[in-house]
Amino acid sequence: MKIEMKKITKSFGANRVLEGVDFTVESGEVHALMGENGAGKSTLMNILTGLYQANSGEILVDGQPTTYSGPMEAEQHGISFIHQEMNNFLEMSVVDNMFLNKELRTKFGLMDNKAMREQAAHYLSLLGAKLDVEQPIGNLSVGRQQMVEIAKSLMTDAKIIIMDEPTAALTETEIDQLFGVVRRLKEKGVGFIYISHRMEEIFEIADKVTVMRDGLSITEYATKDVTMKQLVKDMVGREIDDFYPDRTPDHGPVAMEVKGLTENGVFKDVSFTVHQGEILGFSGLMGAGRTEIMRAIFGIDKYQSGEILLDGKPVKIRDPQDAIRHNIGFLTENRKDEGLILEDSLHDNIVLPSIDGFVKHGLVDDKATDEFVRMLMKRLTVKAMEPDVSAGSLSGGNQQKVVLAKWIGSGSKVLILDEPTRGVDVGAKREIYDLMNELTDRHVAIIMISSDLPEVLGMSDRIAVVYEGKITGILDGKTATQESIMTLATGGVEEHAGAI
Amino acid sequence: MQEQSKAKTSSKIDVKKIFSRLGPLLALVVLVILVTIMSPTFVSPANLLNLLRQVSINAVIAFGMTFVILTGGIDLSVGSILALSGAVTASMLASGFAAPLALLAGLVLGAIFGLLNGILIAYGKAAPFIATLATMTIFRGATYVFTNGNPITGAKMNSSFLFQFMGRGYLFGIPFPIIIMLVAYGVLFVLLHKTSFGRKTYALGGNETAARIAGVRTKMVTMLIYTISGLMAAIAGIILTSRLSSAQPDAGTSYEMDAIAAVVLGGTSLAGGKGRIFGTLIGALIIGTLNNGMNLLGISSFYQQIVKGIVILIAVLLDRRSSNNG
Numbered sequence: 001m002k003i004e005m006k007k008i009t010k011s012f013g014a015n016r017v018l019e020g021v022d023f024t025v026e027s028g029e030v031h032a033l034m035g036e037n038g039a040g041k042s043t044l045m046n047i048l049t050g051l052y053q054a055n056s057g058e059i060l061v062d063g064q065p066t067t068y069s070g071p072m073e074a075e076q077h078g079i080s081f082i083h084q085e086m087n088n089f090l091e092m093s094v095v096d097n098m099f100l101n102k103e104l105r106t107k108f109g110l111m112d113n114k115a116m117r118e119q120a121a122h123y124l125s126l127l128g129a130k131l132d133v134e135q136p137i138g139n140l141s142v143g144r145q146q147m148v149e150i151a152k153s154l155m156t157d158a159k160i161i162i163m164d165e166p167t168a169a170l171t172e173t174e175i176d177q178l179f180g181v182v183r184r185l186k187e188k189g190v191g192f193i194y195i196s197h198r199m200e201e202i203f204e205i206a207d208k209v210t211v212m213r214d215g216l217s218i219t220e221y222a223t224k225d226v227t228m229k230q231l232v233k234d235m236v237g238r239e240i241d242d243f244y245p246d247r248t249p250d251h252g253p254v255a256m257e258v259k260g261l262t263e264n265g266v267f268k269d270v271s272f273t274v275h276q277g278e279i280l281g282f283s284g285l286m287g288a289g290r291t292e293i294m295r296a297i298f299g300i301d302k303y304q305s306g307e308i309l310l311d312g313k314p315v316k317i318r319d320p321q322d323a324i325r326h327n328i329g330f331l332t333e334n335r336k337d338e339g340l341i342l343e344d345s346l347h348d349n350i351v352l353p354s355i356d357g358f359v360k361h362g363l364v365d366d367k368a369t370d371e372f373v374r375m376l377m378k379r380l381t382v383k384a385m386e387p388d389v390s391a392g393s394l395s396g397g398n399q400q401k402v403v404l405a406k407w408i409g410s411g412s413k414v415l416i417l418d419e420p421t422r423g424v425d426v427g428a429k430r431e432i433y434d435l436m437n438e439l440t441d442r443h444v445a446i447i448m449i450s451s452d453l454p455e456v457l458g459m460s461d462r463i464a465v466v467y468e469g470k471i472t473g474i475l476d477g478k479t480a481t482q483e484s485i486m487t488l489a490t491g492g493v494e495e496h497a498g499a500i
Numbered sequence: 501m502q503e504q505s506k507a508k509t510s511s512k513i514d515v516k517k518i519f520s521r522l523g524p525l526l527a528l529v530v531l532v533i534l535v536t537i538m539s540p541t542f543v544s545p546a547n548l549l550n551l552l553r554q555v556s557i558n559a560v561i562a563f564g565m566t567f568v569i570l571t572g573g574i575d576l577s578v579g580s581i582l583a584l585s586g587a588v589t590a591s592m593l594a595s596g597f598a599a600p601l602a603l604l605a606g607l608v609l610g611a612i613f614g615l616l617n618g619i620l621i622a623y624g625k626a627a628p629f630i631a632t633l634a635t636m637t638i639f640r641g642a643t644y645v646f647t648n649g650n651p652i653t654g655a656k657m658n659s660s661f662l663f664q665f666m667g668r669g670y671l672f673g674i675p676f677p678i679i680i681m682l683v684a685y686g687v688l689f690v691l692l693h694k695t696s697f698g699r700k701t702y703a704l705g706g707n708e709t710a711a712r713i714a715g716v717r718t719k720m721v722t723m724l725i726y727t728i729s730g731l732m733a734a735i736a737g738i739i740l741t742s743r744l745s746s747a748q749p750d751a752g753t754s755y756e757m758d759a760i761a762a763v764v765l766g767g768t769s770l771a772g773g774k775g776r777i778f779g780t781l782i783g784a785l786i787i788g789t790l791n792n793g794m795n796l797l798g799i800s801s802f803y804q805q806i807v808k809g810i811v812i813l814i815a816v817l818l819d820r821r822s823s824n825n826g
Contacts, residue, residue: 300713324715338713341706343773352703352714355696363694406714 001062001078001159001191002026003048008057010043017043020057021217023210027159030182030192032206032223036235036453039212041195045162049074049081078159082149084168090138095120097137098152123151127181143174150181161185162193167201168287179205197285199228199490211235228492229483236453236482244458245433247440251461252276254312255445256328256414258297261306266292267469270306274414276443279436281450281460281477284489289469290449291333294416298323298330310414324353329407331400333418333449339403342392346382346402347373349391353410376405380435397428404435415439418449433459453482467491524766524782527815531786535793542796549675555788556677557736559781561755562762563688564614564732566780567725569763570692571705572772573628575726577617578733578759580639582752585610586737587647589663590747594654599662607734613639614730618723636756643749653746667742677739684735685781688728692777701725705772761808762787765815786811 003025010018018040025031033041046052048059050068058065061077068074071081088097095113098120104112120133129147137145146166153161167175182192182205194206202209203223211218211234218234254273261270267289274280282290296303299317307314310326317323323330332338340349351358351369358369373387380401382394391402400420407415417436421429436446436459450456456463460477465488472488535542542548561578568575589606593599613635620631658664669676692698700721703711712718736755741747766783768775790811794804 298713319717320713321715321717330713332713337707338709341703341710341773344702344706348699348702352699352711352716355699359696363690364696364699366694410715 002060003079003160004060005044005048006058006060008044008047008054008059010047010052010054016215018047018054018215021212021215023217024220025160025191025193027189027191028186029207030186030194030205032194032196032202032209033212034196034202034209034231034235035212036451039235040215041212042164044212045081045164045193045195049079049162075156075158078157079162080153080156080158080160081162082146082153082164082166084164084166086145086149088137088145088148091136093134094131094137094140094148095133098133098148098155119155120151123154124148126154127151128177141174143170143177146170146174146178147181150185154185158190160191160193162195164195165197166194167196167198175201197490199231199492202231203228228487232483232486232490232492236486243430244455245430245437247279247437247459247461249277249279249440249461251278252443255310257309257312259307259309261293261296261303261308263292263296263301263303267296267466270469270471272464272471272474274445274447276413276445277440278461279440279446279448279459281448281456281463282466283450283453283456283463283485284466286451288466288489290466291418292469293466294330294418294447294449298328298416324410327411327413329353329410329412329415331403331407331415331417331420333422335399335403340391340399343390345388346377346391346394347387349402350376350387350405350409353406372409373405376409380405380408381431395428396423397431400424400428400432404432408439412444414445414447416447416449419451420448421450421452421455453485456485457482465489523818524779524786524815528782528786528789531789531793535789535796539793539796542793547792547796549678551788551792552678552681553675554792555784556681557739558755558758558762558787559681559784560684560732560736560739562759562780562784563684563777564729565756565759565763566766566768566775566777567688567692567701568628568729569760569768569770570701570772570775571722571725572708572770573621573722573725574632574760574770575614575617575729576629576632576756577613577636577639578729578736579752579755580636580643581610581613581730581733582737582740582755583747583749584613584639584643584646584737585734586741586751587643587652587747587749589738590652590657590741591646593657593660593663594652596656599660603663603666603738606738607731610734610737611727611731614727614733615723617730618726621726622719622722640753647747647749649749651746651748658745663742665742667739667744677743680735680739684732685777689777697721697724702773705774707773758787761812765812
């Protein structure tokens, strides 16, 4: 089977996601698809399997123009998509998950459990996986569930298997097993589209590699003819414009020091300092553990060992209330689920972390909170008429400002910003950057997690890069480049990426 | 341009807000007018005071339930807490304890039962429905064990003026249960709308994760809220025991349903985060007016239940419609 995607273009509303992308894959090869988050990889695959329709361009399957009505039909024609999130029903058995919606029936129309068990075991054994197919699938490790997923594809006679970040949650041994299976199936003529961020894997398993960036397919290489350095350059290849305000950082003493923070399987031996008036960027790929580190520092999740010092003194933070009392603020990555109470008013949202400070004789001083909220809204130019409109009715940028107002209002001296400009339009972005500068001028220490490389480079004084739960390097913001960050973020080693 | 359109939507929201706030009150007014037309004796002062006294027990329970439902929870055990704490108070009185002590014991016990619910839900991470369904059964069983299945009554119990006064006394011509209801309303109104605890209650119901990250000690707030609910049930238990001059082991059976109905009729969302205690007061009055009105009209109690159920359904459907539009 040979699939050729030609000049594929796709827009969501005014947002153009793919612009004339070419991509080809055939039976018996592993073709890696690389690119930053948001480069358009998933969209391209969803167009191939019929979840989305392309605005223009064509898909040729063995030379015939083809479009599938959806993933179901694509699967029936031998193209199956193993998603990063596997969507298994964890309480249901392995065999029930494998045959969901394609159950085998006896001639009386009842489920043929025996045949399904036998088939499930058969396909799993082809992959060298021997397991009890009647146990709940939730008992299996993620690696084993992945095997089940591949077995499922084989069951539908897949000729092309798309794998999206299949190793994200696997152990070394499981990765070896997976690669063994991929190689064996390749020899039998199955083709793979392998989406991954991890350099070393690409070089180990892929025959070809295509790099996507900003909705374009930049280049296709045979893996043996390309270097890691070239791939990194293709992935990031953007210029930073002067979209970011100038920073004139004036660093004070260390505001927060983290020593050896560890939570098994999530992050390990994380140590860094952030000074008053400094912006410390946290870069890394999705799932590298950046958010988890910050959640632990803020007392939302537990950690096994390590120490947090504020102004040189060790502190114990058991829950967010403790963190707030120590003047730490945390703008979360997901403002709708974690940052805001959407149906509550701006006023109530902004006041919440500081509410106990407004209690007079046991009652909340409404006049004082109202003044406080109006002052903050004005300072942050939140474009809402009145503090009593609901937070859910605002635009993304204004919602983000409300969350910022919350943490500025609570007197944060260390402010953790997790993806502060995600889902925020360009104008509001610039306002948020200006605000960050204003805060650091007032000696607030800012830790900014961002997956947007230009943003990290444009705003950070120093940049900590996280790979698989570890800080692989802390770079100087002035000399760091997209390449040096991406190298550290994909587990590569670069000689001049010296730690500070 | 954009500013203008925003201003427009915000004024639209205000109209809707006012309407949804006044909706239950409007329904009550219409209901009162209807009942009055059909049976003019309804508006006689004697009947109205009687109605309010009937309403007081349900209203007191429903005030506590409002906090619980605002957090997205539910408390099914209130009827059983009412019975058990009422029985303990009655039995202490019957065996000669001083009335203030007996009353206090009943109240403290009710609060402890509520706290127990709160611990199960906050720390045991039990779903409120299941946790309080279980404790509802346990507390009811305990009441039967404690009373041997017989009503508790006796001369000593009825000789206490203070105890008698709770359910049957008058202050300035107003039945004392009504006064208790109004005081409870006032206190809980202030707690909900004027203290930081109240703000945290709304925050918890609106988005528990966001509330926790904003520094709300969600477990503490949850425990306190169920404690309040237990305490309110115990207060209702004392009123009822005093009214009947005896503690019945099956007292308060299915009272949780009337309380939930009052909260929902008052416009509080079962999903949590939205609602007001004023609405609950109105909701309790609607249920009371329905009961009282249908009694005056001589409608059989069998039909009364059907009508009550239908009214609750209509209220919920109307509420859904208005929230879907928004």
